[in-house]
Amino acid sequence: MSVYLYRWGKLAFRRKWIVLPVWLVLFLVLGGLGAQLQKPMSNSFDIPNLPSERATEILDKHFPGMSAGFQFDAVTGTYVIGAPPGQRLTDPANRAAVEALITGLAALDIVDHGTPLTDPITAAEEMGCLTGDRQSPEFASKCSSAPLNVLNPTEPDSVAVLNVPFTIKEFTDVTADDRKAAYDVADAARAAGLTVELSGSIAMEQEQPSGKSEMIGMGFAFLVMIIAFGAIVAAFVPIITALVGLGAAMSLIFLGTSVLEVPSFTTFLASMIGIALSIDYALFIVSRYKHELAVQDSAEEAAGTALATAGAAVVFAGLTVIIALVGLSIVGIRFLTFMGLGGAIAAAFAVITAITLMPALLGAFGRFLFKPKLPLIAQHDPEDDTAVTNGMRVGRLIGKAPALTLILSVIVLGLLAAPAINMNLGLPGEDSMPKTSTVRKAYELRTEGFGAGSNGVLNVAVDLSGVAPDRRDAAVTALRDELSGYPDMDYVTEPEFSADQQGAILDGVPKTGPNDQATKDLVRDARNAEGELKTQYGMEYGITGTTAIYADVDHALLSKIVPYLAIVACAAFLLLIAVFRSVLVPLTAALGFLLSMAATFGATVLIFQEGKLGLIDEPRPIVSFLPIMLIGLVFGLAMDYQVFLVTRMREEYVHGKSPRNAMIFGYHHGARVVTSAAIIMIFVFGSFLMESDATAKSMGFALAAGVLFDAFLVRMVLIPSLLVLMGESAWWMPKWLDKIVPDIDVEGAKLHALRKKSEKPPMTPVR
DSSP states (O other): HHHHHHHHHHHHHHHHHHHHHHHHHHHHHHHHHHHHHHOOOOOOOOTTTTTHHHHHHHHHHHSTTTGGGSSSTTTOOOEEOOOTTOTTTHHHHHHHHHHHHHHHTOTTTTTTTSSSSOOOOHHHHHTTTSSSTTTTTHHHHHHTTSOOOTTTTSSSSEEEEEEEEEOOGGGGGGOOHHHHHHTTTTTHHTTTTTTEESSSGGGGOOOOOOOOHHHHHHHHHHHHHHHSBSHHHHHHHHHHHHHHHHHHHHHHHHHTTTTOOOHHHHHHHHHHHHHHHHHHOOOOOOOHHHHHHHHHHSSSHHHHIIIIIIHHHHHHHHHHHHHHGGGGGOOOOOOHHHHHHHHHHHHHHHHHHIIIHHHHHHHHHHGGGOSSOOTTTOOOOOTOSSSSHHHHHHHHHHHHHHHHHHHHHHHOOOOOOHHGGGGOOOOOOOOSSSSTTTHHHHHHHHHHHGGGGGSSSSEEEEEEEETTTGGHHHHHHHHHHHHTTTTTEEEEEEEEOTTSSSSSEEEEEEEEEOOOOOHHHHHHHHHOOOOOOOHOOOOEEEEEEEEHHHHHHHHHHHHHHHHHHHHHHHHHHHHHHHHTTHHHHHHHHHHHHHHHHHHHHHHHHIIIIOOOOOOOOOOOOOOOTTHHHHHHHHHHHHHHHHHHHHHHHHHHHHHTTHHHHHHHHHHHHHHHHHHHHHHHHHHHHHGGGGOOHHHOOOHHHHHHHHHHIIIIIIIIIHHHHHHHHHHGGGGGGOHHHHHHHOOOOTHHHHHHHHHHHSSSOOOOOOO
């Protein structure tokens, strides 16, 4: 590979005014097609074969049309109405304001008028819940499902809920005008003194990336590269390749929306990957090019050599990222598959621009690339074996006491990993919305009036077709008694039978919120009870609703982590065997990754779930899909740093140095670029903490922490320590394996042989 990249690097450098226009045309064509053929992205969060789908099937069978409200992309809306402090909604003026709100909703075009809206106060009155002994068990049983908080012991009749059907088919069809109309219709009630907030998908705004995070990350990356190169112009080259690579990748993703339904989450990961990897890979090649300029006969030769060595490492580093991201498809969850594919496309373009566009840019900038030279910055060339850099100093320190540095790094990672034991997963729901949003206010008002469990009702759909007609009432009663008997269940509503009497629905309201582990355990226990009830009565049932779906998603994602990690790790392990011509080096690389992942999970739990250090205002469960996304992405990046740093150590070992000296000089050569690349990644990912979305914040932090721990503790301390301790055995590979593993020559040994062969032999003097 090194020979092919060497030849291409020289050609692209020499024919720069052909390569650059070709790239420009390609970029414009992709951008134009993407802009013209782009279709709206989907916000669908569908996951196939979830247990909650059983409830949907039963509803479709016995209650046609009712299951539509439980689809991920369904347009739902619930108005949560609160009385002024110290008053009740049943007071004449407040009741009149509620009636006026319903009249206004009835006149709204986007409201489905096929089903008349029911005044929650009138409904409670018809249920007999405005009179009687509210402390009696009979009253509680009868009025538990009332849309008015008649059972609230401190402020009864102060909060009501009004479910409103809308004519909009899918969430992606909701416009800003629709959201405004749905919210503004309650302005008259608010003017009358009521608090009216709106929850449900009709009020959810589709989060659009602000671009602020990317700009902050790009700006900091520029500063880091100025320091790394000691020059301003050179720092622009990685920025150019990053913009071109990310733009081309995004255009291709947008183009894909014309033939596929692409989830909107896809671009979030692609933008992270595209910026970070493009800059990292360009940084690696430009750093090597800077050194080669000092030792080669021409700039063209330097470009070819830089691409043959650093470029080869970039190719295989990029392959590990692509493997990890494409591997997300084995999870079998559509939105994760597309996120992985989007990230893989961005990673692929990062590699392509690095090895095709980069040498042409080096040629275009020519002698101006490393000018003006900045004073006091990057004074020592890390490729100069006689210079004493910080990398050399750290390498020598590790070489003197490898056992101590190994033990210290493991202890630090272990301490950071400890909080991960308490990790609780959940999906971003209404409780994770910004406090200023109407959705969040509706959640809190409903919790205040009806309890936290009212935001995560368990919808139980019962199939009675296998139950004898005279036993159906008894069967449903037994199920209701079973559910009511759980200590974490607040109450269960009276059943509603289908028209054919072969189906029934009832709601269970937990005492805890949708993302609480106690609620998820309640879902599990309720489902486990089906076997005995089916044996006794012949009935079947399914449980759906927000809480049930959250629990199902958590289980689906967690169950896939181990097989996913195994497949990706094995694939990368085999690839790294070919890169390093070793068995133990790839093995230690994978084991070190497990430590860095555990530390990352622990730090994320500590900050976002337990709320330590005061970095966030509202602790909440870790987003369900974060662990598997984190594993996929950070694994690829970890192998990047492994390739960048350890290939330099292997290069020194192949050229005759002892294992200890090979580590020290390889560290000396690679530490600056790996440090710069890791710092760039940390700030690119960390800049997403600036976003308002809680999911983006937690993912940005976790990715930044993952890079921090893996790059600086594992790749730059733990792995070098192990290489010294293992000595010659670190580079051992069985002879039979050596024969079948292709020699990809990342170190450029074949390039040296090619040069030596092409050298003209000295002329023999004529006698």
